Amino acid sequence: MIESVSMSQTPTQKAPRPVNRRTRTLRAFVTGLAVISIYGLISVLPKHFDLWTATKVFGANLQLMFFSPNVGNDSHLLLMQALFASIELAFVTTVLGAGIGLVCGLAAAENIAPRWLSLTTKSVMAFVRAIPTILWVLIYSVALGLGPNAAVVGLTFHSVAYLAKVFANTIEEIPAQTIEALRAGGCGLLPVLCQAVLPSLASRLLSWTFIRFEINFANAVVVGAAAGAGGIGYQLFVASNFYFNFHEVGMIVYYILAFVFVLEAISTKLRHKFID
Amino acid sequence: MLTVTALSKRYTPDKPSLEAVDLQADVGTITAVIGPSGAGKTTLLRSLNQLLKDDEGQVCLDDVDLRQLSKRDLQKARRNIGMIFQNYNLIDALTVLENVLHGCLGAKSTLAGMFAHYTAEEKQEALKLIDEMGLSDFAYTACKHLSGGQKQRVGIARALMQHPKMMLCDEPIASLDPKSAQMVMTILRRLADDKGLIVVVNLHQVDIATEFADHIVALNHGRKVFDGVPADLQAAQIQAIYA
Secondary structure (H helix, E strand, C coil): CHHHHHHHCCHHHCCCCCCCHHHHHHHHHHHHHHHHHHHHHHHHCCCCCCHHHHHHHHHHHHHHHHHCCCCCCCCHHHHHHHHHHHHHHHHHHHHHHHHHHHHHHHHHCCCCCCHHHHHHHHHHHHHHHHCCHHHHHHHHHHHHCCCHHHHHHHHHHHHHHHHHHHHHHHHHCCCHHHHHHHHCCCCCHHHHHHHHHHHHHHHHHHHHHHHHHHHHHHHHHHHHHHCCCCCHHHHHHHHHHHCCCHHHHHHHHHHHHHHHHHHHHHHHHHHHHHHC | CEEEEEEEEEEECCEEEEEEEEEEECCCCEEEEECCCCCCHHHHHHHHCCCCCCCEEEEEECCEEHHHCCHHHHHHHHHHEEEECCCCCCCCCCEHHHHHHHHHHHHCCHHHHHCCCCCHHHHHHHHHHHHHCCCHHHCCCEHHHCCHHHHHHHHHHHHHCCCCCEEEECCCCCCCCHHHHHHHHHHHHHHHHHHCCEEEEECCCHHHHHHHCCEEEEEECCEEEEEECHHHCCHHHHHHHHC
């Protein structure tokens, strides 16, 4: 009897799948988030807000920015100089961050360093990473004054913590036997690091460093505006907040975009070179 | 000469990995260690150069007990012991020449080792060893492009760069096809005969062990169950070892 019932079932007559506790919790969580988001959106909008007008103004501003960009009160030379100042800031902080980050990464890697050192380094780095870059720059501004010095130290500080974490994870992926093979031949720790660990991971370490360079460039633009570090971020801040010159804002955005594309092309080429 | 006396190792208190194993290996001979998986072959081999700290016993190479050495002296003593592995353990991104040169890193100062400063003589010697292993066409090829058999020969050349007195081989042919396996074992035989090395090799293949070794030691559950020349190893004993 049971057999005949199950035989007669067709795919369209399938019993609904039972909803388990995990799915119910997930659905409740997503619904709760949606309700809070909608309520938040409604509560932050001013009473006189008109979505249609706002969209039209936004569209017009975008049109000003991207279809009729110009240098406004500045010159191409000045914007180029500002762009290079930001690139310089990103470059210096990335190089410093990668150098110090590599040492910290080695100290944090569980397959290289003693457990106490690895745990201590990881904890300190996690603390530094937990505070956003911009806050570190502002914290250092108190000690060093507003300007590029605080920006260099603040950006480097966060870069070290970020790169130490990803470098340590990368180093931990290296097979233990590769290190053991050299140690079995009487090789000391430092030669093993330089001759076995680094050559095996060079392409991946380079990849991470490039990603951090991209992040540092974006951060350099932000701290240029927010912490008085100068560079293209400062020009963007002045053009948008002081002069409301959307034409110049558009031109600056194009400058930044052009550099990001160049950076991506270089990073792809370097990665291919090192991986092949 | 290598003399192992009453070597014991326990990972867990109730199950010994090695139990009072004795072993003697003369200069210019190959000693094959056979036995089923988990018998303690790798534990024994790794205890011979103290990559694994055993619990009791003696491991004497030329009358020096490696277990009694300080960390620094052990590092020096390991320069006399070459080791090759089942998975080759080479740096795949580096060339064959660079990998072979790594063999002499242990004998260098820390600074020279860090910056891989090799003399012209060392480079020449490495190229000669590469040639002896039949890999001269691949000297400047990255190891990731080599076959398993070729990688294992690079591993042997790297170990020989140390000028070892003893060569430990942890299942060196387990990942190789029969032709490459024969080639690697022939090279090990030649090293024992021509250079007078003590070769200790872990093997799964009893036929290869009887063909190439001068001396066979069989382990089972961490205990030595056979110790003698290949001619003494009878079919019934082999069956008992692998039962």
